[in-house]
Amino acid sequence: MRGRGAKIAGVLPLFMLFIAGTISAFEDIERLRIWPLPAQVSHGGRRMYLSGDFKLVTEGTKYGDTSGILKEGFDRMLSIVRLSHVISGDWNSSGSGGSALLQGLHVIISSSTDELEYGADESYKLVVPSPEKPSYAQLEAKSVYGALHGLQTFSQLCHFNLKKKVIEILMTPWNITDQPRFSYRGLLIDTSRHYLPLPVIKNVIDSMTYAKLNVLHWHIVDTQSFPLEIPSYPKLWNGAYSSSQRYTFEDAAEIVNYAQRRGIHVLAEIDVPGHALSWGKGYPALWPSKNCQEPLDVSNDFTFKVIDGILSDFSKIFKFKFVHLGGDEVNTTCWSATPRIAQWLKKHRMSEGEAYQYFVLRAQKIALSHGYEIINWEETFINFGSKLNSKTVVHNWLNTGLVENVTASGLRCIVSNQENWYLDHIDAPWQGFYANEPLKNITDKKQQSLVLGGEVCMWGEHIDASDIEQTIWPRAAAAAGT
Amino acid sequence: MRGRGAKIAGVLPLFMLFIAGTISAFEDIERLRIWPLPAQVSHGGRRMYLSGDFKLVTEGTKYGDTSGILKEGFDRMLSIVRLSHVISGDWNSSGSGGSALLQGLHVIISSSTDELEYGADESYKLVVPSPEKPSYAQLEAKSVYGALHGLQTFSQLCHFNLKKKVIEILMTPWNITDQPRFSYRGLLIDTSRHYLPLPVIKNVIDSMTYAKLNVLHWHIVDTQSFPLEIPSYPKLWNGAYSSSQRYTFEDAAEIVNYAQRRGIHVLAEIDVPGHALSWGKGYPALWPSKNCQEPLDVSNDFTFKVIDGILSDFSKIFKFKFVHLGGDEVNTTCWSATPRIAQWLKKHRMSEGEAYQYFVLRAQKIALSHGYEIINWEETFINFGSKLNSKTVVHNWLNTGLVENVTASGLRCIVSNQENWYLDHIDAPWQGFYANEPLKNITDKKQQSLVLGGEVCMWGEHIDASDIEQTIWPRAAAAAGT
Incomplete structure (x- = not known):
């Protein structure tokens, strides 16, 4: 990068x-x-x-x-x-x-x-x-x-x-x-699949500075656990793995401060409406039903109140220009399978897909109301394209040709194509990290300028505090050299 | 322990x-x-x-x-x-x-x-x-x-x-x-098979304090590399893997000081006459011949001068009461196979085995002359028994029943039986580390008092700076609880 x-x-x-x-x-x-x-x-x-x-x-x-x-x-x-x-x-x-x-x-x-x-x-x-x-x-x-x-x-x-x-x-x-080639040079960490203690996150931040990376993308919560305290909705961290595998609000502020003093932005993510099952541990009303717990209930205003509360709290400590709203891998079958929500869909004449769009766009508006520009995973672009707010940055991870299409549509893009830049692919050698080119096939200067940069992703399913640093490096450094 | x-x-x-x-x-x-x-x-x-x-x-x-x-x-x-x-x-x-x-x-x-x-x-x-x-x-x-x-x-x-x-x-x-049950609660690290940077060794020392271990057994050099500067024989560290994989004499002093301030003794080891091939990289005269490079040449006074120089230098920084002289796994065939040495054996009417004894006892005398008591691996006891200096501590690693025999003979003993306390046996579960009993089968109070304690051994063939701490812990803590 x-x-x-x-x-x-x-x-x-x-x-x-x-x-x-x-x-x-x-x-x-x-x-x-x-x-x-x-x-x-x-x-x-x-x-x-x-x-x-x-x-x-x-x-x-x-x-x-x-x-x-x-x-x-x-x-x-x-x-x-x-x-x-x-x-x-x-x-x-x-x-x-x-x-x-x-x-x-x-x-x-x-x-x-x-x-x-x-x-x-x-x-x-x-x-x-x-x-x-x-x-x-x-x-x-x-x-x-x-x-x-x-x-x-x-x-x-x-x-x-x-x-x-x-x-x-x-x-x-x-x-x-x-001077850096790209303004966005990111690394994702994932504290939902495995909790990472505060000192480990600080070590990761320090290591980023050596390779001049400048964005820590903090995938805070997901299906598996909700480790962060949200003052507006204090039961959310009931979804933590345990009482000790939690970050207080002050801990999060400390991470932001620690990163900022090293020139690193912290991009906070809530991945909605999928990847959010753990939210319902504290507030079961967020689940479609007890037996069908994901994605978040699109029919309930409470869902959007909670998102609003989270982003309101976020805006007090996560001062980065962007917030990440996820939006990937949404399986909407729970919505139709839950009578209450099926009724709501019928009433509002929405298909499951339209409800997915309704959810993503409503969440975007909430983020905008708190002063954020938005990053969403690429499925939101593939499904809703020009409906996305113009302040959206589309985060590539899946499809070849996505970056061309996003920039051709005038939206901005971040590149994390998984076949090259997913650090959890531990059989992926550094050469692939190194050879990856965010501007591949993009010759138009205007389109090139819409590619903000790239991000390597250290998903947390198979790593924890004991090996995260050894799994990030040295391959992340190869990416940092592109 | x-x-x-x-x-x-x-x-x-x-x-x-x-x-x-x-x-x-x-x-x-x-x-x-x-x-x-x-x-x-x-x-x-x-x-x-x-x-x-x-x-x-x-x-x-x-x-x-x-x-x-x-x-x-x-x-x-x-x-x-x-x-x-x-x-x-x-x-x-x-x-x-x-x-x-x-x-x-x-x-x-x-x-x-x-x-x-x-x-x-x-x-x-x-x-x-x-x-x-x-x-x-x-x-x-x-x-x-x-x-x-x-x-x-x-x-x-x-x-x-x-x-x-x-x-x-x-x-x-x-x-x-x-109060601790044993006065000797050790952990071995091995900087010959893989170089360990100074900050990693300091981290290991810090981690030892959490489990109240009190002896860092530093297996400094071996066949594979000689990373330490020896001022008296400055070519010895020519046997380092590379110029950057070295410890200066001041680095070693810093490790001792860092450990001492945390209540931890540093036990330095040179493992002679076997496990010393790397010594000859700088001083080929220490090899029996260019094609037969181990054990150290028993027939050459220069060999003992070098040992004397090393232990003289050691005595300036390694202030622990003991020095470890190794003495294990000695294959003496190179001695007979080298005409010069074969002739020397004949002249002194020594078998290979007697020459091995001669070497170990002469090295012990050199250590004593520098004020050290001696620790030797158990082969020296098995082969030479009562010939060993009475200030010898026998370091068990191999044989069942060794501790009984050593203490019955009146010598002191440290327990590191490999089937339970070798950390490089990564398939060995913590239960085995925990259940190990240094005083097993020893009922006599006098004999019990001769068991100084135990030591877990993190041999370096298959670990390096990236995973040594994760391989030592938590199993070393199980041992520390015995």
Whole structure:
């Protein structure tokens, strides 16, 4: 989800001379360990060392960092660089090598705001000097979140020197200019099929920053369980697996805050009207009947009141521009099979399919009323097409050719085609993740601009806290490099 | 590796009334989540809450904590207690429930020293009052390391209350007295078959503290790789898998320090004369020949100089009373097959077996000269019996009846019988780990006292950084409860 240049240089190095321009020799690629490969990279052949008290300097920046986002990001960067070995060489007290000593990083940010805005400029420019030059590296970015990307890149230039026992940067000077290819670079986690404790979700968020992914799609609830507290409808989390497999509302806010401070949006999902059986554990009125429990009862206003309550609560903590309303894999037979609902369908002269459309569109309106734009799984487009609200983003997962059709219709699209980007397909090798192309067969510029990006999906049926990170990575990184 | 009382109460709750004495009802066991179960536990039925600024108080203690070991342990305890949920309830500003508010933990340590001494008193006594009583819990211990165990137990009394969104302790008052059943409660890790990065080893050490294990047996090098820097023989780590799969000498010191601050000894092992092929990558003179590379050349004084250099370096950082010299699975055919060595055997009138004995005993003398007592795998006892130095601890892994024979001979013993306590046997269920009894068939008190304890072994052939923790736990905890 980065740049094609990155792709070709990383995996097909023989083609690199045609593409990556300023990179000058094959063997350099072997040592170019930046991933995803930035848009533009040039470098020299000199070695520098990081000072033992490598400093963050922000003179001349417009960003005040009152919330400490930059400072924390810098400290995390240093922790990563120093993680695997004890830095025991002392370059400060040594007279030799002083000119090759990098004293710190000078970060200049031109926007003063902390606000994490979707689609905003995430670019950065990173310069590491050669030994003759002033002894600070320089990182320029429009926003603090672009600067965080630059810090990740900087950390990947750093290596532990086993002889001198200090951190070194090879091949200086470096000139790196970077910006993501897509504004939406997502990872889905699923806390309904297996509960994921808060610290595990935080670890996943941290790992996303290494690959410069920027959207955590939180598939919170589903048929299997409802782990989240909803203050407006406090019995909903009766659908949790157990009392300890729950997130309080404050826990959810903490996840959002933790992600936001790392430049990551949290996309909350409720998948309606299917994939919602667990809702009825606390409120059985949401079920068509005790014996036919899914999809949610389309005939009952209470259903939409609950959705309204959830999205009202969501809007207090999930500040991302979008909410995900699901809408996939809806089997409507329960509706006709339940006399009360069958009667309602008859009264309103609706087929099951029309009721499905009625449900999806009514849920969309509720989301809009809370200030959200909407993401829906692709079945909603296939079934209702132009009836969908124009603020809908269609989330592909199933059909070939879907992205062309969605963008041709003028709607926006996110690509998660399962044959390549479903991480729960554990027999799917990284090459498939890597070769996937969101813009495949789309040549029209306007249509291309409607493809917001892609998302790899870590569905939770077969993973839990003990193996989610090992199943996400490294294949998600391959996708991040496309 | 704790107490039989713990075992029976934990797994066979029906017998608990006969054993665990002060525990009064079956349903309480269901909520008694302390593991390993302490030697003595009694409790009431009242609920208390932890104050938002739960404090460490040390008035009247003899331990100055100049190195911060207690303070860090207390902070780690609080982090664990607060890990999984946001504590958003405010008990400080609330008038109600004040009497049920636990303000902090009063820790009283009677020994002033930081020294982590093997076999020293690890006991502690933990009292959590009921709501009417003074609002501090009290933890008494002989040493700071006993207090760290008490902090672990305290953390396990704490639960998150989903309604009030604070930390609570149920069933107060608590009176807990505890001490480990065995002085040696080990876990083996193997960094030769797969390299384990420093942060992974630190995670393993942290996890050991939860089960009150106290010896990290570091099987550092073996046939496959030699990842550790040895300053006296700097080419030894040429036997590492790669330049980045190495530990500097300072890294090793950091592991020892990290463990020591958590009350855990690090037992370093070099497994000689077999299991040492990788040594010859840097120093081929250690091989019998280029085509016959194991065991180490018994005929060459250089071999023993290198062992002396390694143990000399070890003695600077590995401060544990014991060093492990391996000695298992020695196939001596390379010695006879190498003309030079065959000649040496003939000159010294040694059989291969006698040369094996000569090697093991000479290595033992070198270890003793550096102030170490010795641990050797059981083959050395089976082959050389009473010839072993009296400071030898025999490490069982293979044979039934070994522990009886070793202790009958007056030597000490550690139990790691593979059919029950090898964690790399991934088809071995926790019940076997749990049912294993180090003192099986040993009724003589003197012999019992020679069984130092047990160790579970996480051999590294089939695990790496990505799954070592998931393979160690929870089965190691079952062993810790025996």
